[in-house]
Amino acid sequence: MPKTVISPWNPTFIQCCPAMFPLDRVAQRFQGYRQWPGLDDMQQMLDALTGPIITAGGAPLRLVPQDDKASQFEHHYAPRIYLTGEVQTRLENWHDFFQAASWSLFPKTKVVINDIHFHAAQRRFQLTDDRSRRSPQENALSLFDECGAVLVAEHDRYLDMVRHHAWHELFWQNRSAWGRSLNCYLFGHAMYEKAVNPYIGMTANCLLLTVDQPFFTLSLEDQLCRIDAMLCATLPDRLLQPSDLKPLPILGIPEWHEQNQHEVFYANTDYFRPVRAEPAHGKSL
DSSP states (O other): OOOOOOOOOOTTGGGSOGGGGGGHHHHHHHTTOSSOOOHHHHHHHHHHHHOOOBOTTSOBOEEEEOOSOOOSGGGSHHHHHHHHOEEEEOSSOHHHHHHHHHHHHSHHHHHHHHHHHHHHHHHHHHHOSOTTOOOHHHHHHHHHHHHEEEEEESSHHHHHHHHTTOHIIIIIITGGGBTTTEEEEEOOHHHHHHHTSOOTTOEEEEEEEEOOGGGGGSOHHHHHHHHHHHHHHHHHHHOSSGGGSEEEEGGGSTTSSGGGGSGGGGGOTTTSOOOOOOOOTTOOO
């Protein structure tokens, strides 16, 4: 887990960046707090917003204080969640606050991710001497869990714009389609942490999903439930290596940055990077 960083509490954190919008119900629960919520407060938030979350190992999810470095397999972060339901959580820390919040947004998918991590780690501990060498799937899941997002679209052509880094077309020429025919939902808790102090360069690692048009008429809560169900059903087969995720410079999304109302904003190729050129056949880089 990242080093503990004690940060000042901000009860209006959701106003720091429009990318925070999936956390609306979480923010409402804590808007009256003048200091950091405690573990009991965050547990009550989870229970109220999701009901009981049961891990694939059959344990109810509980937020607990972070312990010292684990000495046994079952005490490591992912196995401990799977076996006991205990999520080690640091206080006064945005990273871990948003980790708890992400369980409230996508509980089914988080259970699936933990399930895959547990069994992959178990195989490593049993079958290899190099227990630190994670599989490509483990690396992909960790990347998504930390810095992931989900881009949903009514038409595949929008998803193709992401695949081909057609940023000007996606963000500028199709500005009116955002929120009506496509939208982006942050998944990773590290992305929410970054959104507390947004900066040019923020890039999410996206999974791309096609949805029907009625999706965009649903309430936010129902949209998140639909995404959670879709991810839960497809993630084990779709996310097998880091390259299955597509980069998305999220501050290009209309209204997610005050400067992107001007077309020149998208001329910054250090942020809105073109697709990397493929090496010529028979030549090495």
